[in-house]
Amino acid sequence: MNWAAFFSMDARAFYMWGSFGAFVVAIMLEITLVRLRGKRAQAEIGEELMADKAKRPAQ
Amino acid sequence: MAASSVSNSTQTAADTLRGSGLRLERGSRTIIDNISFGIASGQALILRGANGSGKTSLLRMLAGLTLPDAGVVLWNGEPLRALSATWRSVALYLGHNNALKDDFTAHENLADALSIDGISLEPSAQLEALEKVGLIDRRHVLARRLSQGQKRRIGLARLWLALSHAHHKPLWLLDEPTNALDSEGVLLFTELIGRHLGRGGIACIATHLALDIASRAKEMNLDSRIEVVR
């Protein structure tokens, strides 16, 4: 398996890996952003739960 | 004017307006939290409460403009949602703002409001209504140049005509109807609401004034209700 030939994609490496690269970058970016959004939402809800518990210790 | 003998409206079976478990949320704030009430023909529900306590939201909900998040509004046992077509011929809603076009004169605004409600009346009746509320000599003045009290009186003229019209709307939903009215205006309003209830109508009024129709009025303070729940 001649990796050099594979990556050159008969000299159109830029277009090939430009597309696949953009795809991978977009997917990775979206995954990280969504996870961050989830973490932030959980953190904020967690704080409010704590605040609620603190206000009414004896339930 | 002595209580006129105008009682040409056939006394329909007692209408009832009931709200059960009404709830409204705006974003994360709960505006109306589990409110229930019931009023029948000839009765008025006076909504008290500080600003932002949900008076306007409750009235808009009864008018069918705002959808409750929970609970249901019943007119003679029928849920409001199913009634939406006929509901608009049952309820007359006067909002916090005066619903007047600044580019129309007082008379034109009255005629416009009536035409929207599908009521076609002789101009003479409209003039009579304007005279009754003391706007007859200012009827050609653009609404833009009328004072707040005068604008409010156009609303009273609508109520006056609604009373005398054959298709009398049984339910009045009034949001601060007397604000910016002078004492004479308040007297006029009290007379109109008295006649409306006398004819078996129902009214739901958000106001901070003590209206002397206490005999037929139930009060609900929206503030206390909210405190109670929390």
Place this chain on the structure above:
Amino acid sequence: MSLFKYSSPTAFYPLAGKLVPWFAALAAIFAVIGLYLGLFVAPEDFQQGEVYRIIFIHVPAAWMAMVIYLAMAMYGVMALTFNTRLSAMMMEALAPTGAIFTALALWTGALWGKPTWGTYWAWDARMTSTLILLFLYIGYLALINAIEDKKRADKAGALLVIVGSVNVPIIYFSVKWWNTLHQGASVSVTASPKMAAIMLWAMLIMAIACWTYAITISLVRVRAIILERERGRSHSTRVANTLSATNIVAGS
């Protein structure tokens, strides 16, 4: 009917959590198989040589752009008719992924066009419709972010997407009409190369990979949206209460 109980956000939240790893695994497996088939097994195209392999991500992305928009329209109909909050949240969860797939379809289409037809942008009917579809996505995202009241934003967005989805076929037809008017029917710019069976398989598997990926991401995003909608709610209606039962604070 047990399924119906999952239409409430609080019941759906833990279910979505359980489904995410499964769909993520499926997406990864299909992606690996699809890429392997596409890049290593599929033969060279006699005309376009190697660069045609961009088709294995360009076509699935274009399909997903359309499928996600139609799925949003379907959720929109449910949001407006059944007034269920969850379907509106699913719409909001799907929209960014749909927009990204549309942008990727345009990007990969341009990069495929340059070596093959000499221009990055050839105003081809399909590509132009995809561009307009991107405008529709951007319109939806702009609308729901401009309206503060979430309830109104949901319903307004649902109505916009329903109106948009009715217009998509009309837009496609008018663009195709316009394209043939100006370029003549002879040049069908993106005539995809003759498809060997293996190529079709590779593209199909990549499409499934994109589809399962989209489900995974929108389930994760909808969970975040459910939590965001719970913030600040008065204690008695705190949905998080039930969520805290699934030790939300522990970040499960």
Place this chain on the structure above:
Amino acid sequence: MTATLNSLTQIDSPVFQPERGFIVAMARDARLAARSKGEAIQALAFFVVVVSLFPLAIGPESALLKRIAPGVVWVAALLSVLLTLPRMFANDHADGTLEQLALSVYPLPTIVAGKIVAHWLMTGLPLAVLSPLLGLQFGLASGELAVLCVSLILGTPVLSMIGAIGAALTLGVRGGSILLALLVLPLYIPVLIFGAGAVEQAMVSIDFSANLSLLGAIVLLAGLAVPFAVAAALKISLD
């Protein structure tokens, strides 16, 4: 005095004449527009100015101007209509009359249809009627000017209808007018393509009737569906 009260004319219940809502709303908006003529004239002035900018920008040689004429006039018409869309509901929303319209005994779709037609009469139709005059600047022949006018007469109602959906959805939203453009312009594309395309085909003397009939079809379809969509959008915005 009570005598006059009882002699009030008796009208049958409005519910049986839902279509009167169309007339009531249209007459109302027409009278309002007559009171503030400025708005309609502004849109017309904007249309004239924008169209006249292009020869200044591109140069006077008539061959090129003639080629781009349909596109320029049509895009200018699109943008002029776009400018007047927010006003369709915003004024009534601000002074509270929109709620009264929504609570009128007449069904909301008929009232909305009346408002859309009134809006078209105030903006779309004048643009279409004026367009042949502007086409002269671009050296269009009389036949082509006629097609331009007809295509705009057929197309501008759809601009008002789709625009009404956008205006209703963005009612009272901060920065609503730009958002409105973002929502509405993509949906205008088919009308733009068929409208401008008809004039271009007329210029190269190809049969343009197909484009015009497609425009006509869109007007009819939109005419049936759009009032209900706008009514739904208004109910959402007034919630």
